[in-house]
Structures are given as C-alpha cells and as structure tokens.
Amino acid sequence: MMGFLRIFLTVLLLCGFTQIAQAQMVPSSGGETETAIPDPSPNDVKEFLRLLGDPSVQEWIKDSATEDGTLDDAPVLTFREQVDARLASIAARAQSLALAWNILPRMPMVMADVWEAELTHAQKVRSATYVLTFLLIGLGLEWLYRQFMQLPLLRVEQAPKDAPTEKLVGAVMRAAIIFAGLGIFAVGSIGAFKSFDWHPLVEALVLDFLVMVLMFRIVTTVSLFFQAPHAPELRLVPYGSPVARYLHGIVRVLALSIVLALALSFMLNRVAFMREMDMGGSVTAVALAQTVALAFVVVLVTWASIWIAFRRVPNLCEDDLETRNLRFWRNYLFVLVGIVFATWLVGLFGVMWAILIVGLVVPGLKLMTAWIDHFFDQSTAALQDEHRAEAQAVLDAFNAKEIEGDVMEGEAAPEVPEFADPYATARxxxxxxxxxxxxxxxxxxxxxxxxxxxxxxxxxxxxxxxxxxxxxxxxxxxxxxxxxxxxxxxxxxxxxxxxxxxxxxxxxxxxxxxxxxxxxxxxxxxxxxxxxxxxxxxxxxxxxxAPILAGAGIMGIAIGFGTQSLVRDIVAGIFFLIDDAFRLGEYIEVGDLMGTVESISVRSMRIRHHRGKVHTVPYGELKSLTNHSRDWVIMKLEFRVPFDTDLQLVKKLIKKVGAELQANEHYGPSILSTLKSQGVRRMEEFNMVVGVKFMTKPGEQWLVRRDAYQKVRDIFDANGIRMAERNVKVEIEGGGHLTEEQKQAAAGAAQNAAQGPEGPPKAIPDEP
Amino acid sequence: MSETATASPWGAKLRLQAMIGTGMVMFVFITMHLANLTLGLVSLQTMEDWRPTLSGVWSNFAVLKYLLQGSLVVHFLLALYSLYHRNTLKVPPYDMAQMVAGVLIIPLLGMHVFGVMAIRGLGLEPTYMVVLGQFWIVSPLNGLQQIVMLVVAWIHGAIGVYTWLQSRDGSARLMKFFYPFVVALPILAMLGYVEAGRQIIPIDEGGMGMVLENDPNELGPTVDPEMIPVIIEQAKQRPILATQISLGLVALVLAARWLRLYMRDRGRVRVTYAGRRPASFVSDTGLTLLEMVHANNLPHANVCRGRGRCGTCRVRVLRGGENLSPPDDIEAKVLARWNAEPNERLACQIKPHEGDLEVERVIQADYSDLDYSKTQKATSPVKATS
The missing domain is CATH 1.20.1300 (3 helical TM bundles of succinate and fumarate reductases)
Known part of the structure; x- marks a missing residue:
C-alpha cells in the first residue's frame, strides 16, 4: 500500500527535477555562447578568406583532418586534468551562486526593472489575456468533446467490473477518452494560438504557460488513470477512495507547484537571456538566483508533501502499515530529494542524474513488483471465486437430487476439480x-x-x-x-x-x-x-x-570424437522420446530383447524381461523398436477338431464364450472386441483347425487367453465336441493271430515311426 | 420555506417561468453581442458595420432597453430567492458553476456597462474603435476582465438554457445543435476580440493599423468640457456601487439562509439503497434524497440535476414511505408522464423524515436502462382511454 504512495511522489519528483534542471541548464549555456562570439568585422572576413586561399593553410587543414573528414585535435585529458576541470567548474558554479546570493535581496527590484523595460504593462496584461483566451478556447473545445463522450464515459466508470483485467481495460478506455480530450485541448489552445503571428517574447511566454497547463493536466490524468478517486470500479491501485482522493490531491498540489516553478523559471530565463546583451552578467545571476529560489520552493513543497502524505495516509488506510518500513521510506525520499537538490546546486548535473535515477529505480522496482503481484492476486482471486461458485452450483445440484431421491445407491458426490491458477506461468x-x-x-x-x-x-x-x-x-x-x-x-x-x-x-x-x-x-x-x-x-x-571460441571448438571436436557414441546415444534418445516410441512401464521388443521399460535415462534405457533379467540398451543401438503396449492387441487362437464336428455349433459356442468373457468384471472392460470364431482356417491330415481371435487392451491379452482356452474346452466338452487327438491307425495285415500285447507294441512302434523322436518344444513368447 | 412552494404551486410555476423568460431575454442579448464580436475575425470595419443591428438595437429601442434592464433585475432577485431556499450548497458542479458565475456577473459587468454609458454621456458613439481601444490600450486590465466576464456570463446563460432544454421533449435532437453552438460562439467571439485587438494595438504603438471609415467620433467629445471629469468619475464610481449592492444582497441572502437552516429542527435519517449497487448511509434531515445521495458521493441518475423535471432520479420506496409528504404538482406531473407505479417518487423532491427509508433506483446511475419510450407520450392512447 505505502508502496503506491511512493510511486506517485517519485514520478512527480522525477518530472519536476528533470524540468527544473533543463530549465537551468539550457538557457544559461545558450547565453554564454551567444555573448562570447560577437559578429565578425568585415576586415576579419577578408582576412579569413585570404587565409583560406593560402596553399600552406590548405595543406595544414588537410593534414589535420582524420579519415572521416573531421578535425581531430581535441586533446585527450588525463584523469588529473579532468578532476581539475570538474573542480574548476564547481568553483565557478559556487562563485555564480555566491553572486546570486548577494543579489537575492535586490532581486525583485532588478527583475522588475528588466521586466518593465522588456514588456510594457499593457503587453503584460495582454499576454495574460491571451493565455486566458486560448486556455478557454481549448477548454471549450474539450468540453464539447466531453459532452459527446459523456455517456460512454459514464458507462465505463459505472459499469461493475469484477476481474482486474476488466478494470484495466476500463481504466485504459477512460484514460484514452480523457487523453483524446487533452489532445483536443492542446490543439484548441496551443494550435489556435500558433495560428496567429505574435511579438516573439509574448509568443514565448504565452506558449510556455499553455504548455505548462497541458503538462499539469497530463500528470493529473495519469494520476487519475491509476487512482480513479471518484470511480472505485476503475481503480488499479489497492487502496480505498479516501486515500485515493487524498493522494490525488497531493499529486495535484505537487504538479501545480512544479509546473508553476517551471513556467516562471522559463519565463525569467527567457527575459534575462533577452536582456543580457545590454546589461552584462548581473541578469544571469538574477535569473540563477530566481531559479534556485524556485527550485528551493519546489523542494520544500515536495518535502512537505512527503511528510504530510506519510503522516496522513496511514490513518486513512483500512489495514495497518508497518511503521518502521514507512519511516524508512519517508526518510529515504527526504534524503534523496535533499541530495538531488544539493548536487544540482553545485552544478554536478551528471551526478545528480545518476543519484536521481538510481535512487528512484530501487523503490520503483519494489513498487512495480508489488503492483504486478497485486494485479495478479486480484485476477487469481476473481477466477477462484468464479470457480468456487461453479463448484458450489454442481454440489448444490447434486444435493438437491439426493434429497429428491434421484441419486442411485452408492453414487458418489461429483468430484470438483482443483482450482488451477492460469496465471502461474505468466506472473x-x-x-x-x-x-x-x-x-x-x-x-x-x-x-x-x-x-x-x-x-x-x-x-x-x-x-x-x-x-x-x-x-x-x-x-x-x-x-x-x-x-x-x-x-x-x-x-x-x-x-x-x-x-x-x-x-x-x-x-x-x-x-x-x-x-x-x-x-x-x-x-x-x-x-x-x-x-x-x-x-x-x-x-x-x-x-x-575468438581464442576462447577456437579453443572451445577444438576441445569440442576432440571430445566429440571421443564421445561419439555417447553423443549419438543422447541425441537418438531425445528423438526417441520426442517420437514417443516407448514409455515407462511398456512392454517392448528391441532386436531379440524384450521386457518392460523400467527406467529411462539420458543415455540408455533399462528393460526388465518378464523373467527378471534386466537389459540396458543405449539408444544409439536402437535401430527399430517394437512396442507391445500400444492401444490394442489382437490375439489369435486355434483349436483342432475332428472332421465330423458341427461347425455351426462351434461358432455358436464360441460366441457364447465371447459373451461370457465380455461380461467378466475384471478384464471385461479391457476387451475391445471379444472372442469370435473365424471358421476353419485350414484342414490337416487328421483334423480341421478352427481359428478364433479377440482384441484387448495391451497387457490384458494373457489373462483373457487363459480364460478363453479354459472356457472353450469346458463348453466343447459339455456339448460333446472332442478336441482332435492325433491317432495312428495301425493295420496289421493278417495279424488276427496277434495277442493284445503284441498289437499294442506294434502300434507303439508305428506311432514312433510316424512322429519321429520327441524334440524339445520351440520357445514361444509367453506371458510375462 | 419549501412548504410555500407546495402551498402555492401557481406561484412556483410563475417564478419558474419568469426565471426562464428573463434569462432567455438576456441570453438572446449576449448571443447577438457575441455574434457582433465574432465579426472581428473578418475586420474591425465589419464589426462596426454590424454594430447597430446586433448590439445597437438593445440600446436604441426603448422597449428592448427596458426589457433587458428589467430582466436583469427580476432575474437577479429571483435567483436570490431560490438561493435562500437552497438546502445545501454542496450541489452538482454545473449548478455550482452557474451559481458562482451568477454572483460574479454584476461585479464584472459593471465597468463595461457604465463605461459605455459614460461614452454616450460624453456625446460620443461607443464604436468598437473606442471601446476596444479602451480595453486593449488604455486599460488592458479591463480587457482581461471582459474576457472573464464574457466566459462567466456565457457559462451562466448556457447552463440555464441547457437545463431548460434538457427537460423538454425531443431535446436530444436540439442538443446536437446546442452543444456546438454553445462552444463555437464564445470561442469565435474571443478570437474576434483578440484579432480586433491586434488590428488596434499597432495604431497606439505608432504603426499602421485599422482606421474606420467615416468615424462618427472624429469631432471628439461634444459635451461641455467641464462635465467630462464628472462623467468619468461617475463611470468609475457606479460600477463599484453596483458591485457593492449586488454582493451585499448575496451576502445578506446567504446569511438569512444560514439562519433559516440553523433554526430548522433536524434529525437523522438512515437511507438504504436496495437492488443493484446497494448502499446505506445516515444523513441529516431537511435535505432532499438526491442531495443526501450527492453528499455521500453515491452515483445516481439525474438528468435535470434536481429540478423535478426529467424524472430520471425516480426511486421505488420500499419501506418508510408513509412518512413522506405526498407528491406536489410538479412531481405528480412528472410521475404521471412516466406512468410511474404508486410507490415511485422523485429523489430530488422527497425529503425523508427522521427514521428509516429503504428505496431502490428505478433508473441505474449509468442510464443503462433509461428508455424514453416508456413515457406517457409513447403510451398516451392507452392512458387516455383508462
């Protein structure tokens, strides 16, 4: 809160001192050069032309010119010489200040003399008449404009605004409307004035005043933009109407005093500058004395404003402010103003600027941070309120339903999403x-x-x-x-x-x-x-x-060669990750390795085989990668049944099993397309192969397959369908005489001959 | 007090009409006078050529002359009367401007009026050459005063006409012409004044300048030379006297008004605004509701600024209405025009008594729901049959 108080004081100070300092620096420096160079006499001109024609002089000019054609004879000052020059200028300044101090008591008299001599009484009053006339013209035109903008302005000011962005838009719109009015005022007053021809001094004086009035109005409009003392809906700063009104008043007082001092200072310097030629240096001293006196008045007003503001505002605020903090900043501003004035007084303008700008940037930064924080806080709070209201509405609707008995048993209250601050990144x-x-x-x-x-x-x-x-x-x-x-x-x-x-x-x-x-x-x-x-x-x-870059380049090449594969791994890894080729926990197959992705690092990934083996695979080694865990999996199963099986019945039964699987509460939802018969896939020597397939989410297929096998077998069994079994029919010609044991032995031998010896089963992918 | 207004509505109406009528007379005069000044932008000669037509009629024709003078006196006295009855001086900016300007007019105007009369007294014709010479060269302070006076008088008159126009039907269309006119005329007049001054000043400073053709004052003053100082002295004394009288009257009326307000019994009333932008405040009684609202810095719609003409300040009285005195003629007329419900009243007319009052705005402060089609004029056939 008190931060915002500072911003206005500091901004005003800034404006005020820049102007005063310019007012002081510009005309006085101009005055010195003008007096130092009288017009050349005809003889001088003749001599100059003769010299220009002299070949030796031409040669010298050519020699002393640098490549770009300018004369480069400015001596390079040593540090000591610079300090000397600086001290000398301070001394000169002190002298002129002393002179000004001596003149101070006589100042009104001298000034009145100059004033009288330069402008007649009539001219002075006429100037005032012109100022008034043209101000009124500007104001009249602005009033006309405001009359037509009255309703939009009223709407902007009165319409309720909830979110700070709305406030900002409203404030900007209002500022735009008011600034357009100011523009019309400027054109009406200054433009109308400039369209006549005037006595030069009168013109300068009147123009100064008109411009100063415009400046004053601009400053107050800016203050209006932030503080909006009479339109709380548009206020951008976090305090109440009494404080805003009070601070706005202080801003106006400060701006008025600064602008008046500026206008007077400009005017006096102008008059002094015009009179200087015939009256010698004393007028400059008088003008300096005037300016110093005016600047002193401005400093006093500023000090008073700071003092009063820091005293009064805490009483007007609703919440308590930290007294120590307040006192610190008050003293800080006091001292800053004092130091700036002192440095300006001794003529160290560069130092003054440095102190002023640095001195203002420090609190300015804090202020700005606080202001932006406040703005975002308000935005977030507004959004949060909205969110809360919505959530409450949802809950209320649910409660109402519950009371009416519409809610199904066991239905939980609707979940309200957490509030997410959309400005968290922007802030x-x-x-x-x-x-x-x-x-x-x-x-x-x-x-x-x-x-x-x-x-x-x-x-x-x-x-x-x-x-x-x-x-x-x-x-x-x-x-x-x-x-x-x-x-x-x-x-x-x-x-x-x-x-x-x-x-x-x-x-x-x-x-x-x-x-x-x-x-x-x-x-x-x-x-x-x-x-x-x-x-x-x-x-x-x-x-x-350049050497650093070159060295870094060589090092880079060396390291690059040395760590070629490392770099390749990392880069390949980045692209695999961007491609979204695998994620943590997915079952993948890389070359002849397979398993679940267990961890992903910058250079490699770790895959755990379903039997516990862990493979580490650098990305650079990956040529291609098969992911078993994406979107869906189709699994095909086969059953062998004898030729005499009723295929229609098989189809029906498989369908039934499919429906059962789908209805399973554990994996049912994971089945995307349930078990169905694909008919006879092929005929073999002794049986038919019936194909079935189903589609599930990845990772669920094993469980489904297990149940599918089991259920199909059971249902086939129940319906009298046998699975085909490999059987060897051994016919022994004329073997009627053989005993049962002999027949068995012969059949066993024949089976062995038909099948060949038993080998180890081929490895097939198993479920993890 | 204000009860007199309700007791004799006829008197109130007459006063209002007299105020408007006398004001209009003076407004027409100023308009013509400023139009004359505007011609200075062309040349001093044109200005002078048109002087008998635009300004002279008001002094050459006895009827117009007395009408103007009578209007001034009546208008001033009526203004004093209404000032006496004002309950609060914390009024909207426009009213404040009009009031202050009204008080200032006579002190500012005196010098000009009596100066012109003195010129006539000297047997001279008050040509622009003479008068402007007086203002720009002889006594520039007077010239400055004239600029101030022009603006002050114009502001006073324009606000009066503006308020009168605004409460009339079909004012929106008129306003389109009135606004530019009200700004353009004084601006052009001031520019004409400045330009005419620029034509005159060089003559004084010994340079080339504008000279009138067949100047009626070539022969100089025709009056007895001994009388000249007397007349000039008179011209200096009279404005001071007029200023003293007018300011003395204003001060007297203000003192009487203060006494009246001091004597009245006062209580406290709590006013609550319901509906959009709710608010609540405690105020002294004796003020109208609108004045209380302004004193508490609350927004409220009021186009005619509390004159009981526009009907935009209507409020719906929700609670505490039984203490209010019934609507007087002015209010009843406006309420009827808007087809107001029985519990609707004009905030600028009701004076809440001690206790509680709860009201609600009928028209929002930003005029977002102002709809002129709801007035009786639009629905008059229905109203006529019922």
Whole structure:
C-alpha cells in the first residue's frame, strides 16, 4: 500500500527535477555562447578568406583532418586534468551562486526593472489575456468533446467490473477518452494560438504557460488513470477512495507547484537571456538566483508533501502499515530529494542524474513488483471465486437430487476439480519483463542525461563512454538471458509439477517421457545461456573471445570424437522420446530383447524381461523398436477338431464364450472386441483347425487367453465336441493271430515311426 | 420555506417561468453581442458595420432597453430567492458553476456597462474603435476582465438554457445543435476580440493599423468640457456601487439562509439503497434524497440535476414511505408522464423524515436502462382511454 504512495511522489519528483534542471541548464549555456562570439568585422572576413586561399593553410587543414573528414585535435585529458576541470567548474558554479546570493535581496527590484523595460504593462496584461483566451478556447473545445463522450464515459466508470483485467481495460478506455480530450485541448489552445503571428517574447511566454497547463493536466490524468478517486470500479491501485482522493490531491498540489516553478523559471530565463546583451552578467545571476529560489520552493513543497502524505495516509488506510518500513521510506525520499537538490546546486548535473535515477529505480522496482503481484492476486482471486461458485452450483445440484431421491445407491458426490491458477506461468514472466523494461528505461535516461548517445557508443573513445558501453552491453545481455531463463524455467517447472506419476498397474500417459526430457532441456538451456552471457560480457569488456571460441571448438571436436557414441546415444534418445516410441512401464521388443521399460535415462534405457533379467540398451543401438503396449492387441487362437464336428455349433459356442468373457468384471472392460470364431482356417491330415481371435487392451491379452482356452474346452466338452487327438491307425495285415500285447507294441512302434523322436518344444513368447 | 412552494404551486410555476423568460431575454442579448464580436475575425470595419443591428438595437429601442434592464433585475432577485431556499450548497458542479458565475456577473459587468454609458454621456458613439481601444490600450486590465466576464456570463446563460432544454421533449435532437453552438460562439467571439485587438494595438504603438471609415467620433467629445471629469468619475464610481449592492444582497441572502437552516429542527435519517449497487448511509434531515445521495458521493441518475423535471432520479420506496409528504404538482406531473407505479417518487423532491427509508433506483446511475419510450407520450392512447 505505502508502496503506491511512493510511486506517485517519485514520478512527480522525477518530472519536476528533470524540468527544473533543463530549465537551468539550457538557457544559461545558450547565453554564454551567444555573448562570447560577437559578429565578425568585415576586415576579419577578408582576412579569413585570404587565409583560406593560402596553399600552406590548405595543406595544414588537410593534414589535420582524420579519415572521416573531421578535425581531430581535441586533446585527450588525463584523469588529473579532468578532476581539475570538474573542480574548476564547481568553483565557478559556487562563485555564480555566491553572486546570486548577494543579489537575492535586490532581486525583485532588478527583475522588475528588466521586466518593465522588456514588456510594457499593457503587453503584460495582454499576454495574460491571451493565455486566458486560448486556455478557454481549448477548454471549450474539450468540453464539447466531453459532452459527446459523456455517456460512454459514464458507462465505463459505472459499469461493475469484477476481474482486474476488466478494470484495466476500463481504466485504459477512460484514460484514452480523457487523453483524446487533452489532445483536443492542446490543439484548441496551443494550435489556435500558433495560428496567429505574435511579438516573439509574448509568443514565448504565452506558449510556455499553455504548455505548462497541458503538462499539469497530463500528470493529473495519469494520476487519475491509476487512482480513479471518484470511480472505485476503475481503480488499479489497492487502496480505498479516501486515500485515493487524498493522494490525488497531493499529486495535484505537487504538479501545480512544479509546473508553476517551471513556467516562471522559463519565463525569467527567457527575459534575462533577452536582456543580457545590454546589461552584462548581473541578469544571469538574477535569473540563477530566481531559479534556485524556485527550485528551493519546489523542494520544500515536495518535502512537505512527503511528510504530510506519510503522516496522513496511514490513518486513512483500512489495514495497518508497518511503521518502521514507512519511516524508512519517508526518510529515504527526504534524503534523496535533499541530495538531488544539493548536487544540482553545485552544478554536478551528471551526478545528480545518476543519484536521481538510481535512487528512484530501487523503490520503483519494489513498487512495480508489488503492483504486478497485486494485479495478479486480484485476477487469481476473481477466477477462484468464479470457480468456487461453479463448484458450489454442481454440489448444490447434486444435493438437491439426493434429497429428491434421484441419486442411485452408492453414487458418489461429483468430484470438483482443483482450482488451477492460469496465471502461474505468466506472473514471473510479466515481472521479469516489466523489470527489464524499467531497467532499460533507466539506463536510457541515464545515458541521455549524461549526453551519451547510446547507439553510437563504439565511436566514443572516452573512458566514460567505454565504461558505459561495457555496462550497458552486460546489463542488456544479463537481463535478456534472465528473461529467457525465467520464462523457460517457469514453463518447464510447471509441466514437471503437473506430472502425475502413474498409479501402480496402470500404463503411464504421454507426459511420462517429458518428465525425462524436461530436466535435461532445462540444464542444457541453463548451460547455453550461461556460456552465451559470459561470452558476451567478456566480449563487451574488450576481451578477445575468438581464442576462447577456437579453443572451445577444438576441445569440442576432440571430445566429440571421443564421445561419439555417447553423443549419438543422447541425441537418438531425445528423438526417441520426442517420437514417443516407448514409455515407462511398456512392454517392448528391441532386436531379440524384450521386457518392460523400467527406467529411462539420458543415455540408455533399462528393460526388465518378464523373467527378471534386466537389459540396458543405449539408444544409439536402437535401430527399430517394437512396442507391445500400444492401444490394442489382437490375439489369435486355434483349436483342432475332428472332421465330423458341427461347425455351426462351434461358432455358436464360441460366441457364447465371447459373451461370457465380455461380461467378466475384471478384464471385461479391457476387451475391445471379444472372442469370435473365424471358421476353419485350414484342414490337416487328421483334423480341421478352427481359428478364433479377440482384441484387448495391451497387457490384458494373457489373462483373457487363459480364460478363453479354459472356457472353450469346458463348453466343447459339455456339448460333446472332442478336441482332435492325433491317432495312428495301425493295420496289421493278417495279424488276427496277434495277442493284445503284441498289437499294442506294434502300434507303439508305428506311432514312433510316424512322429519321429520327441524334440524339445520351440520357445514361444509367453506371458510375462 | 419549501412548504410555500407546495402551498402555492401557481406561484412556483410563475417564478419558474419568469426565471426562464428573463434569462432567455438576456441570453438572446449576449448571443447577438457575441455574434457582433465574432465579426472581428473578418475586420474591425465589419464589426462596426454590424454594430447597430446586433448590439445597437438593445440600446436604441426603448422597449428592448427596458426589457433587458428589467430582466436583469427580476432575474437577479429571483435567483436570490431560490438561493435562500437552497438546502445545501454542496450541489452538482454545473449548478455550482452557474451559481458562482451568477454572483460574479454584476461585479464584472459593471465597468463595461457604465463605461459605455459614460461614452454616450460624453456625446460620443461607443464604436468598437473606442471601446476596444479602451480595453486593449488604455486599460488592458479591463480587457482581461471582459474576457472573464464574457466566459462567466456565457457559462451562466448556457447552463440555464441547457437545463431548460434538457427537460423538454425531443431535446436530444436540439442538443446536437446546442452543444456546438454553445462552444463555437464564445470561442469565435474571443478570437474576434483578440484579432480586433491586434488590428488596434499597432495604431497606439505608432504603426499602421485599422482606421474606420467615416468615424462618427472624429469631432471628439461634444459635451461641455467641464462635465467630462464628472462623467468619468461617475463611470468609475457606479460600477463599484453596483458591485457593492449586488454582493451585499448575496451576502445578506446567504446569511438569512444560514439562519433559516440553523433554526430548522433536524434529525437523522438512515437511507438504504436496495437492488443493484446497494448502499446505506445516515444523513441529516431537511435535505432532499438526491442531495443526501450527492453528499455521500453515491452515483445516481439525474438528468435535470434536481429540478423535478426529467424524472430520471425516480426511486421505488420500499419501506418508510408513509412518512413522506405526498407528491406536489410538479412531481405528480412528472410521475404521471412516466406512468410511474404508486410507490415511485422523485429523489430530488422527497425529503425523508427522521427514521428509516429503504428505496431502490428505478433508473441505474449509468442510464443503462433509461428508455424514453416508456413515457406517457409513447403510451398516451392507452392512458387516455383508462
């Protein structure tokens, strides 16, 4: 909460001081150059032309010009000389301040004289008339516009808004409407004024005032956008109407004082600048004294505002604020304002900017984080409320049904899904992005304040330029890497968190492979980013990174050759995982190995054979892979029956068995297409082969097969169908005389002869 | 007090009509006067050519002259009367602007009016050359004052006309013309004033400038030279006197109003708003419900800003209605026009008494459900037969 108080004060401070400082710096520097160079006399011009015509002079100019055609004779200052120059400028500043201090008592008089001499009374009053007239014209046009926008504006302000995004949209719409009005005001006042010709000084003065009024209105509109003191539905900051109204008032007071000081300062500097030629240096001193006095007033107003705001606002807030924290930030702002004013006073403008910007970025970052958090908190809370209401509705409906007795016995209450925050990933990314923008904005401001062209730093060979270049390059690289890393990490972590390990006995979903892949990706990304950032920082610092790259390249080749198969394994593994060729817990066949996938690592996977053997297979070795656990499995069975079997009956019986299997409570649901007869598949010497098949989910086929065999045999038995048995009919010609034992022996010998010796059975895939 | 209004509806109606009538007279005058100023954008000569037609009629024709003066006095007195009966000074911004502007008009206007009269007294014609010279060159502060006065008078008049127009049927179409007019005329007049000044100023500064053809004042003052200082002194004293009288009257009325409010017995009433955007607050009695709502910063629909004309501030009284006095003529008429249910009242007319009051807005604060087709006009055949 108190964070939001700071943002307004700090923003205002920022605006105020930049303007004051510019007002001070621009005209005074302009004044000095103007006085230092009087117009050249005709003789001088003649002499100059003669010199230009002289061949030796031409030669010298040519010599001293550098390749790009500019004269490069700016002496490179040593550090000592720079310090000396800096001290000298401070001393000069102190002198002019002392002069200004001496003049201060006489200031109103001198100023009045200048004022009187420059503008007649009539002209002054007329200027006021013009300011008023053109302001009124602007306001009139804006009023007309507002009249036509009144209803839409009212709708935007009054319509109830639940989600913060709605609020934001509403606030933006309102701000757009108001800003369009401001634009019309600007065109109406400044545009109408500019369409006449004026006395130059009058024009400058009136224009200054009109622009300042516009600035004031822009600042208050921005404050309106965030605080919306009279439209709680549109408020973007987390406090109540009294605080918003109070802070809005303070913002207005601050903006008014700053804008007034600016306008006066501009005006006085302009008048002083015009009069300087005939009155010498004293007017500059007077103008400086005026500006200092105005700046001091602004500082006092700012201090007073901070003091009052920090005193009053906690009383207006509903919730308690931490007093120590409050006091710290109040003192911080106090000191910051004081230091900025002091550095400005001694003329260290560069230092002033650095202090101001850094001093504001620190609380600004905290504030922004708090604000974005608040925004997302509100969004999430709104969604959660909605979710809760929906869940409650479902439960209520169920309860109502239960009371009426519509609910079936044993039916559980409907499950309400857990609330999932859709902004969980967006929040850190937005945070980092906003931080990135804020920091970059600060760097740009700083560079502008120091007069460094940020896009042309490589051409700047000064120490400051070099340091700034390294600094900016490093910061940009770091911030960008941080942005990418945060985004990737958030996304990856969220997916990993969302992964639910499969319940025992169930096949894992497709997310399982991602569970393997994502940490790997995260590590790879981190290493890559680290290397890239450190390289670009080194590069920015002037370290030649070519040898490092070359060395890394050679090392890379060497390692690459050495670990060729390792790399191949890893890369192949990544693609197998992306292809979703296998998952944890699936039964696969690789070459002549088969088993359940037990673990997946970066380089290899581990397969457990159903008899307990564990195979480790590097991915690089995989040419092809057979997965037995995907979607469905068809199993075909065969029965041998004698030629005299009734095939219609067989078909009927198989169908019956199929229905029984389907009705089984354990594996019934897993049967996709139940047992059915495929008729006679082929005839053999002594029997027919009846084929049957069924389709199940992977892994269930063994159980079904077992029962299918058993049930078919039982039902065949019950219906008098025999399974064909291999029998050998031995006819012994003229063997009527043989005894029963002899016949048996002969039959046994004949069977052996017909079948051949018994061999070991061929291995067939068995159920795991 | 306000009971007088209910006791003599005829008087209230007459007062209202007198207010509107006198106001309209002055509005027409200002319009013509500003139109005259607008011509300064063309040239000073055009301005001067049109002066007898646009501005002169009001001083040359005795009827119009007295009508204007009478209107000013009557309008001012009526305004004082209604100020005396105001229950609260915390009024909507438009009303506040109109009130403040109304108080300021006479002090600002005096200098101009008596100045022009003095010019006539000197036997001169108040041409724009003379008057504008006075404002731009002789005494620029006066000129500044005139700009302020122009805006103040125009704002006061425009708000009055605007309010009157808005409560009439078919105002939506009229408003389309009224808004641009109300902005364009003073802007053009100000630009004309500035441009005419730019034509005059160079003459004073010794440069080339605009000179009137056949200036009626070429001969100078025709009056006895001894009288000149007297007349000028008069022109200086009279505005001050007028300012003192008008401000003194306003102060007197304000004091009397304060006394009246101080004397009245006051209680507390708890008002509860049901329906969409529920709210509840405690307020002093003696105010109308709409005034209480404004005092508590709650949104409420009210197109005519509490004049009992538009009917948009209607509320449905759910509880506590038995204490309210029955609708007076003005309110009953508006309620009938909207075919209001028996428990509907105008928030700007009812004055809740001590106790509890529970109401509900009929028309939402954002006018999202305002439907003019529900008025009696649209359904009048039905109403006529019943």
């Amino acid at each position: 850190p990314i937005v945070q980092r992005g906003a931080r990135f923008v804020l920091l970059m904005g600060a760097v740009f401001l700083l560079a502008t304040a120091w007069g460094v062209n940020i896009f042309n730093l490589s051409a700047d060979r000064s120490v400051l330029g070099r340091i700034l270049e390294v600094f900016i390059d490093s910061v940009v690289a770091l911030l960008l890497a941080d942005l990418v890393w945060t985004w990737a990490k958030t996304v990856i972590d969220k997916r990993i968190d969302d992964y639910e390990p499969p319940v025992d006995g169930q096949a894992p979903g497709p997310e399982a492979r991602m569970f393997t892949l994502l940490p790997l990706l995260r590590t790879i990304l981190m290493v890559t980013l680290l290397i890239m950032v450190s390289l670009s920082v080194l590069n920015a610092a002037g370290v030649n990174i």
